[in-house]
Amino acid sequence: MATRVGIEVSIAAAEAVKQANTDVIAAYPITPQTHIVEHLSELVNNGELDAEFVPVESEHSAMSVCSGSSAAGARTFTCTSSQGLALMSEIVYAVSSLRLPMLMILANRSLNSPLSIWNDHSDVMSIRDCGWIQVFVENGQEVYDHVFIGYRVAEDRNVLTPFIINLDGFVLTHVIEPIEMLDQEMVDRYLPPYQPLYRLHPNQPVSIGCFGPPVLFTETKRAQDEAFNSTMPHILKGWQEFGDLTGRYYHPVETYKTEEAKVIVVTQGSLGETASIAIDTLRGEGEPVGLVSIRLWRPFPFEEFREAVKGAELVVVMDRAISYGGPGGPLAGEIRAALYSQEVHPRVVNFIIGLGGRDVAPDDFVQMVQQAKARPGEWYEIYGVRE
Amino acid sequence: MDKFLDRLNIYASRLVLQKEYLMPGHRACQGCAEVLALRLVAKVLGRNNIIASATGCMEIVSSPLPLTSWNVPWIHVAFENAAAVASGIEAGLKALMRKGGLPQQKINVMAMAGDGGTSDIGLQALSGAMERGHDFVYVCFDNEAYMNTGIQRSSSTPFGASTTTSPAGKVVPGQTTWKKNMPEIAAAHNIPYVATACPSYPFDLMEKVKKAADIEGPAYIHILSVCPTGWRLPPQLAIHAGRLAVETGIFPLYEVERGKYRLSVDLPELRPVEEYLKIQGRFRHLTPEMIDKIQQRVLEEYEKLKKKVEMTNEG
Ligand SMILES: Cc1ncc(C[n+]2csc(CCOP(=O)(O)OP(=O)(O)O)c2C)c(N)n1
Ligand code: SF4
Ligand SMILES: [Mg+2]
Numbered sequence: 001m002a003t004r005v006g007i008e009v010s011i012a013a014a015e016a017v018k019q020a021n022t023d024v025i026a027a028y029p030i031t032p033q034t035h036i037v038e039h040l041s042e043l044v045n046n047g048e049l050d051a052e053f054v055p056v057e058s059e060h061s062a063m064s065v066c067s068g069s070s071a072a073g074a075r076t077f078t079c080t081s082s083q084g085l086a087l088m089s090e091i092v093y094a095v096s097s098l099r100l101p102m103l104m105i106l107a108n109r110s111l112n113s114p115l116s117i118w119n120d121h122s123d124v125m126s127i128r129d130c131g132w133i134q135v136f137v138e139n140g141q142e143v144y145d146h147v148f149i150g151y152r153v154a155e156d157r158n159v160l161t162p163f164i165i166n167l168d169g170f171v172l173t174h175v176i177e178p179i180e181m182l183d184q185e186m187v188d189r190y191l192p193p194y195q196p197l198y199r200l201h202p203n204q205p206v207s208i209g210c211f212g213p214p215v216l217f218t219e220t221k222r223a224q225d226e227a228f229n230s231t232m233p234h235i236l237k238g239w240q241e242f243g244d245l246t247g248r249y250y251h252p253v254e255t256y257k258t259e260e261a262k263v264i265v266v267t268q269g270s271l272g273e274t275a276s277i278a279i280d281t282l283r284g285e286g287e288p289v290g291l292v293s294i295r296l297w298r299p300f301p302f303e304e305f306r307e308a309v310k311g312a313e314l315v316v317v318m319d320r321a322i323s324y325g326g327p328g329g330p331l332a333g334e335i336r337a338a339l340y341s342q343e344v345h346p347r348v349v350n351f352i353i354g355l356g357g358r359d360v361a362p363d364d365f366v367q368m369v370q371q372a373k374a375r376p377g378e379w380y381e382i383y384g385v386r387e
Numbered sequence: 388m389d390k391f392l393d394r395l396n397i398y399a400s401r402l403v404l405q406k407e408y409l410m411p412g413h414r415a416c417q418g419c420a421e422v423l424a425l426r427l428v429a430k431v432l433g434r435n436n437i438i439a440s441a442t443g444c445m446e447i448v449s450s451p452l453p454l455t456s457w458n459v460p461w462i463h464v465a466f467e468n469a470a471a472v473a474s475g476i477e478a479g480l481k482a483l484m485r486k487g488g489l490p491q492q493k494i495n496v497m498a499m500a501g502d503g504g505t506s507d508i509g510l511q512a513l514s515g516a517m518e519r520g521h522d523f524v525y526v527c528f529d530n531e532a533y534m535n536t537g538i539q540r541s542s543s544t545p546f547g548a549s550t551t552t553s554p555a556g557k558v559v560p561g562q563t564t565w566k567k568n569m570p571e572i573a574a575a576h577n578i579p580y581v582a583t584a585c586p587s588y589p590f591d592l593m594e595k596v597k598k599a600a601d602i603e604g605p606a607y608i609h610i611l612s613v614c615p616t617g618w619r620l621p622p623q624l625a626i627h628a629g630r631l632a633v634e635t636g637i638f639p640l641y642e643v644e645r646g647k648y649r650l651s652v653d654l655p656e657l658r659p660v661e662e663y664l665k666i667q668g669r670f671r672h673l674t675p676e677m678i679d680k681i682q683q684r685v686l687e688e689y690e691k692l693k694k695k696v697e698m699t700n701e702g
Contacts, residue, residue: 023482026475048487052478058469063467064512066473068439071462074482076475094464105595156633193488200460200476202435202494209463216452326623 010035016147073199118357215342252301261290278365328380418622421612587629600685619668
């Protein structure tokens with residue numbers, strides 16, 4: 001059984017953290033993540049969630065507290081945005097290398113400067129290679145669901161890797177949406193208590209986070225790389241079983257009207273829903289256009305992506321971050337890498353859009369598709385600049 | 388005084404439990420009093436102790452993969468966050484024990500860092516952890532510089548000391564600032580227990596660690612840890628130098644228990660600081676004027692400390 005309610009997405013996310021029976025929460029306020037931590041504090045102080053809420057003095061300490069609590073074997077949650085992520089990033093990398101599972105909701109927001117509290121993906125792209133499993137969600141239901149999926153996958157003994165849910169700031173965090181809330185019994189069935197393989201405990205002393213001399217460092221890193229690359233089937237299993245329970249099935253790459261499509265638009269996060277309206281318009285005009293939304297950002301679903309764009313002649317990639325001096329946006333770079341090995345591959349055009357909360361309307365997608373079709377070659381452009 | 392403590396030392400091995408939790412075979416330099424202090428701390432905290440270590444000499448010398456010197460659960464995450472990692476361990480254990488995920492049991496949580504990891508880069512995380520009131524013991528091993536990275540100055544490096552980033556130059560004669568008073572900063576957080584210690588006074592040190600572990604809430608212990616390598620001192624003089632630091636009043640041993648100050652070694656008369664300074668290469672360049680300046684400062688600070696003892700024990 002499940003109940004459908006109209007609820008602010010941040011509140012729903014916090015409710016999911018409660019239903020997941022989280023043990024330790026350590027977070028520091030930053031817009032647009034604040035409603036999540038505020039609601040969690042309320043749940044803890046009202047006795048509705050039996051957890052330790054550690055009101056840290058910085059995000060660096062938030063991630064450090066999380067590393068300690070996860071190492072002690074506790075189910076651990078944090079959430080942040082932008083500057084907060086940048087500040088904690090040193091420890092973000094350490095945590096995945098120490099194989100400490102935990103869940104982070106990242107309410108995506110631009111990085112300074114100029115200061116902007118609004119949404120784009122420059123924060124998460126700054127930690128692209130941090131060794132966490134990273135997903136993007138398109139709406140409130142998806143973030144709610146992924147709290148359970150995230151814990152389940154991260155804590156799987158075959159995975160033991162931290163998990164990030166990317167949630168667009170404001171456009172998702174601050175809106176009220178209809179969300180189907182799971183009954184506690186369903187959650188408990190899907191998400192067993194965390195049983196760590198190793199934990200900091202006197203009964204079985206372990207040393208975690210040792211000094212890696214050159215004779216062994218490469219080997220530890222290869223072990224981590226192999227472990228990370230083999231998380232994919234466990235992520236798929238997590239999604240499959242969640243789908244079996246709720247009827248909502250998630251995939252590494254979500255597709256919309258990609259059958260027979262000659263042009264494919266690629267997005268990440270909430271813009272996928274906007275783009276789908278443009279796809280409908282173009283399809284209505286007889287244009288063979290489809291949409292691919294990259295849900296799983298790390299590990300990158302190379303196979304699934306290639307499959308999704310098979311037969312396309314043009315791929316129009318929408319990035320929400322800049323890679324200064326690079327080949328365009330970070331998503332486009334990945335997509336070119338995914339297609340490089342193909343004998344025939346589509347032309348890739350890259351637009352950088354929606355920076356610092358700049359609105360992108362369905363018509364903008366139509367415009368970009370037309371521009372990409374009209375102008376030959378592979379190129380990138382920051383779209384919608386006011387001249 | 389000196390003789391009395393010497394005698395105590397003879398009996399030390401009999402009075403102290405033999406069980407070690409920081410095992411031999413670590414890579415610390417000869418005569419390192421920091422690792423000696425750490426060994427004593429680990430001994431007192433015993434088996435039911437979880438350690439969160441900062442980056443620094445003690446972390447590097449005790450954990451080169453695939454080896455470890457640790458016989459208790461131990462974690463190192465980064466340089467500046469030992470207090471926060473310990474906060475997380477404490478919070479995790481608390482939640483799990485309350486919710487039935489772990490059996491109820493007294494487990495001590497200890498955070499450790501050098502003077503750099505404490506009074507410089509880790510100060511914010513430490514302040515946060517003390518203010519939040521986690522039940523843990525924080526131990527600062529103060530060897531008065533960033534030794535692990537090659538003897539660079541920290542805010543805990545004493546006035547006049549030559550380090551690789553405060554070298555005794557032709558114009559600037561070494562460290563130009565006075566040592567940051569870290570124990571006072573800890574005490575200003577009104578935590579239940581703050582103490583200074585030195586492994587040259589092993590029983591005093593161990594008693595303080597025991598007290599810190601028994602007291603509920605945050606406890607802070609600041610240990611002067613003589614580093615022969617960084618101080619340019621023959622290794623066999625490490626214990627002697629620690630004694631002189633105390634006997635000159637440069638590093639007074641005291642504790643602050645629930646706001647009350649107490650001198651652990653109350654000396655009727657302080658030795659001249661020169662006795663301490665002259666045996667160390669890092670102070671070799673000091674002029675008589677600079678030594679005078681240090682002497683004045685030490686006497687003033689010692690007086691201030693004695694006043695605090697008087698004031699907090701009145702009535
Ligand atoms: C963020 C960060 N900055 C710098 C360093 C380099 N570093 C490692 S240990 C260290 C100095 C440690 O000094 P201290 O805390 O006094 O400990 P000691 O080695 O003297 O015992 C430095 C600067 C680091 N590891 N991380
Ligand atoms: S450099 Fe100093 S503190 Fe570090 S191990 Fe050597 S003697 Fe000990
Ligand atoms: Mg030091």
